[in-house]
Amino acid sequence: QKEVEQNSGPLSVPEGAIASLNCTYSDRGSQSFFWYRQYSGKSPELIMFIYSNGDKEDGRFTAQLNKASQYVSLLIRDSQPSDSATYLCAVNVAYSGGGADGLTFGKGTHLIIQP
Amino acid sequence: ETGVTQTPRHLVMGMTNKKSLKCEQHLGHNAMYWYKQSAKKPLELMFVYNFKEQTENNSVPSRFSPECPNSSHLFLHLHTLQPEDSALYLCASSQDFTPATNEKLFFGSGTQLSVL
Numbered sequence: 001q002k003e004v005e006q007n008s009g010p011l012s013v014p015e016g017a018i019a020s021l022n023c024t025y026s027d028r029g030s031q032s033f034f035w036y037r038q039y040s041g042k043s044p045e046l047i048m049f050i051y052s053n054g055d056k057e058d059g060r061f062t063a064q065l066n067k068a069s070q071y072v073s074l075l076i077r078d079s080q081p082s083d084s085a086t087y088l089c090a091v092n093v094a095y096s097g098g099g100a101d102g103l104t105f106g107k108g109t110h111l112i113i114q115p
Numbered sequence: 116e117t118g119v120t121q122t123p124r125h126l127v128m129g130m131t132n133k134k135s136l137k138c139e140q141h142l143g144h145n146a147m148y149w150y151k152q153s154a155k156k157p158l159e160l161m162f163v164y165n166f167k168e169q170t171e172n173n174s175v176p177s178r179f180s181p182e183c184p185n186s187s188h189l190f191l192h193l194h195t196l197q198p199e200d201s202a203l204y205l206c207a208s209s210q211d212f213t214p215a216t217n218e219k220l221f222f223g224s225g226t227q228l229s230v231l
Contacts, residue, residue, distance in 0.1 A: 043205055043222035102171060105158040
C-alpha cells in the first residue's frame, strides 16, 4: 500500500517569509515527485517536479528530495498572499515493465500567507 | 484555462437517476483520467485511458462506468449512486501514460456532484 503523508495544516506564514511544506512517502521504489497547487474551488495545477536527490529551483519555488529519508519538501520564498492555497504532494513508482499505475496523492497542506 | 474542459460544473442527482459527466481536452494528449476528490481525503485515481484503451480501474464500483470514444473525449456515466459518492470529480490528461510523462497532469475544473 503506497502512502503519501502531509500535515493538513493550516500552515500560517507571514508575508515575505519562507513557507516550508513537507511530505513523506512509504514506497522506496518511488521515482518521481510532484507538487500541485490547488486554490479553493479550483482544480490542481502542477508547479514543481523533481526526480533526483537534492534541490531544484524554479523562481520562488524550491523542491528538495531526500530518497534515503523518503522525504520531499517544497520551499516558497518571499511568500505572497496569492500563494495561499492547498499544496498536494504526489508520488509515482516506475515499474520495470515501463508501465505505471498513476500518481499517489497526499491529502494536501493548507497554506495561509498572512499580509 | 488548462485546455481540459469539464461539464457540467455542478450536478445534483437522486439515487435513482442516470447522468453523465463529460470531459474534453484540446492539448493533443493521449492519456485521460478520472479522479475523485472528497473532503479530507487524497485524490483517488478511478480510471485511466491511454490511446482510448482502459489501462487502470482502481476497484471502482460498477455504478461508475467510463467511456472513451477517442483520445480527446472522456465520459463518466453515473447510475444508482449513493450519498457517499458526493464529491468533486476531476478529469485530467497527460501526454501519454508512461513513467516519464504521465505525472504531468492537466486537470479540468471538475464537476461538483451531490447525490441526494
